[in-house]
Amino acid sequence: MTLPFSADQAPDEFEPMxxxxxxxxxxxxxxVAGLSTELTDVTEVEYRALRLERVVLVGVWxxxxxxxxxxxxxxxxxxxxxxxxxxxxxLVQRRSRPDPATYIGSGxxxxxxxxxxxTGADTVICDGELAPGQLRHLEETVQVKVIDRTAxxxxxxxxxxxxxxxxxxVELAQLSYLLPRLRGWGGNLSRQVGGRAAGGVGIxxxxxxxxxxxxxRRRIRTRMAKLRRQIGEMSKARDTGRGERRRGEVPxxxxxxxxxxxxxxxxxxxxxxxxxxxxxxxxxxxxxxxxAETPGGRHYTLADTVGFVxxxxxxxxxxxxxxxxxxxxxxxxxxxxxxxxxxxxxxxDAVREVLREIGADTINEIxxxxxxxxxxxLAIVRLQRREPHSVVVxxxxxxxxxxxxxxxxxxxxxxxxxLHALVxxxxxxxxxxxHDHGExxxxxxxxxxxxxxxxxxxxxxxxxxxYEVVAPTV
Ligand SMILES: Nc1nc2c(ncn2[C@@H]2O[C@H](COP(=O)(O)OP(=O)(O)OP(=O)(O)O)[C@@H](O)[C@H]2O)c(=O)[nH]1
Numbered sequence: 001m002t003l004p005f006s007a008d009q010a011p012d013e014f015e016p017m018x019x020x021x022x023x024x025x026x027x028x029x030x031x032v033a034g035l036s037t038e039l040t041d042v043t044e045v046e047y048r049a050l051r052l053e054r055v056v057l058v059g060v061w062x063x064x065x066x067x068x069x070x071x072x073x074x075x076x077x078x079x080x081x082x083x084x085x086x087x088x089x090x091l092v093q094r095r096s097r098p099d100p101a102t103y104i105g106s107g108x109x110x111x112x113x114x115x116x117x118x119t120g121a122d123t124v125i126c127d128g129e130l131a132p133g134q135l136r137h138l139e140e141t142v143q144v145k146v147i148d149r150t151a152x153x154x155x156x157x158x159x160x161x162x163x164x165x166x167x168x169x170v171e172l173a174q175l176s177y178l179l180p181r182l183r184g185w186g187g188n189l190s191r192q193v194g195g196r197a198a199g200g201v202g203i204x205x206x207x208x209x210x211x212x213x214x215x216x217r218r219r220i221r222t223r224m225a226k227l228r229r230q231i232g233e234m235s236k237a238r239d240t241g242r243g244e245r246r247r248g249e250v251p252x253x254x255x256x257x258x259x260x261x262x263x264x265x266x267x268x269x270x271x272x273x274x275x276x277x278x279x280x281x282x283x284x285x286x287x288x289x290x291x292a293e294t295p296g297g298r299h300y301t302l303a304d305t306v307g308f309v310x311x312x313x314x315x316x317x318x319x320x321x322x323x324x325x326x327x328x329x330x331x332x333x334x335x336x337x338x339x340x341x342x343x344x345x346x347x348x349d350a351v352r353e354v355l356r357e358i359g360a361d362t363i364n365e366i367x368x369x370x371x372x373x374x375x376x377x378l379a380i381v382r383l384q385r386r387e388p389h390s391v392v393v394x395x396x397x398x399x400x401x402x403x404x405x406x407x408x409x410x411x412x413x414x415x416x417x418x419l420h421a422l423v424x425x426x427x428x429x430x431x432x433x434x435h436d437h438g439e440x441x442x443x444x445x446x447x448x449x450x451x452x453x454x455x456x457x458x459x460x461x462x463x464x465x466x467y468e469v470v471a472p473t474v
Pocket of ligand 1: 393
């Protein structure tokens with residue numbers, strides 16, 4: 001990561017930034033997890049470079065079984081590792097609700113402090129979204145940087161965003177996370193910074209890089225407005241592409257699913273595309289669209305989308321709305337779930353929650369239970385019982401892929417018209433489109449042209465209607 005200053009500079013040594021945020025500011029902001037108090041027009045805010053290196057995880061278990069709480073923490077560990085950190089220790093606190101002051105309660109916070117000292121950790125990651133005050137209080141106790149699950153996920157997204165649109169979306173999400181967490185640089189912060197430095201971590205270069213930048217809410221808001229505009233323009237351009245595909249009568253299918261469920265692997269299986277497959281969370285942020293074909297020869301487009309996760313930060317869902325439109329604009333959703341996960345049901349629910357949020361829950365869905373090669377048979381049976389409209393596959397071995405192809409064929413929207421037509425030879429283009437977008441049931445060449453019996457989408461039926469003939473009786 002390039003910062004506009006070096007992390008071991010004392011806070012007064014670097015230039016305050018003015019004017020609109022430039023690239024360096026934005027890079028720096030990526031890593032911000034600040035706190036909120038009163039703000040003036042131009043406010044110096046605390047800025048922290050999130051150097052996720054040696055981390056201790058902490059979760060609050062309020063409901064569900066102990067195994068579920070552990071799974072959530074295990075997932076947090078995976079997220080932390082995806083962000084490039086080393087997980088040293090994890091603890092779960094059983095409470096009826098998170099403590100409003102310190103999230104885990106003061107006794108547990110003191111215990112956490114001991115663990116931090118014993119392990120030499122430089123960061124604590126909490127398994128939830130914390131209020132700015134909770135973060136501050138906990139930080140005061142443990143004396144190292146504390147971040148929450150939301151900041152961690154935002155950070156991973158920032159690392160993985162590649163396209164202009166993806167980057168703009170992540171930045172927008174980060175700024176909206178940052179905005180309520182800005183705080184003035186005054187008495188209480190100075191004390192806190194001093195205290196932390198005295199505690200052996202912080203700004204001296206021994207602990208997390210920490211420094212301050214000068215920003216104000218207005219500049220951030222202006223930047224957010226600009227980003228929204230840019231994202232809107234980029235999404236309009238993609239819309240046009242989608243519109244063109246639609247006019248070409250190619251049905252759109254979208255792959256949605258939990259992160260690491262095997263969406264990219266499935267896309268590769270179904271289309272032969274060489275899309276990157278990584279055993280990492282959120283390897284895909286930008287939608288990839290490929291052409292695919294059913295066994296009966298119908299063409300469709302298949303879009304891979306960003307992976308979902310439990311408690312996906314709402315700022316991200318909001319910012320990624322236009323990318324997620326690949327799903328809302330689809331006629332069929334392949335909902336991929338990792339059958340070998342300890343809690344595939346929770347994955348399904350988390351994904352459906354986001355689908356609901358973006359208005360894609362009414363789209364026809366095939367549940368694809370993936371990783372059958374690695375899953376427990378009983379778990380698969382349990383899932384199939386819960387999701388009767390499902391197909392069991394292994395994107396890795398190819399098991400079940402033929403059944404999935406057939407299921408896609410059966411569910412593809414738009415073959416509403418079955419007709420017989422005598423198409424003159426000079427309209428070979430229509431026959432070619434029937435081959436691509438419809439299902440040819442019978443085809444025969446006669447003197448006057450091509451005698452066709454086919455199922456086709458509505459638009460094509462309209463064009464073929466002038467050549468329609470009565471069904472031959474033999
Ligand atoms: N055993 C097994 N592993 C699989 C299968 N399909 C995918 N994987 C592995 O699961 C990991 C994630 O696969 P991806 O296809 O990248 O998953 P994704 O859902 O696109 O991931 P994100 O982009 O992170 O959301 C990789 O290590 C794959 O090799 C499968 O059928 N069986």
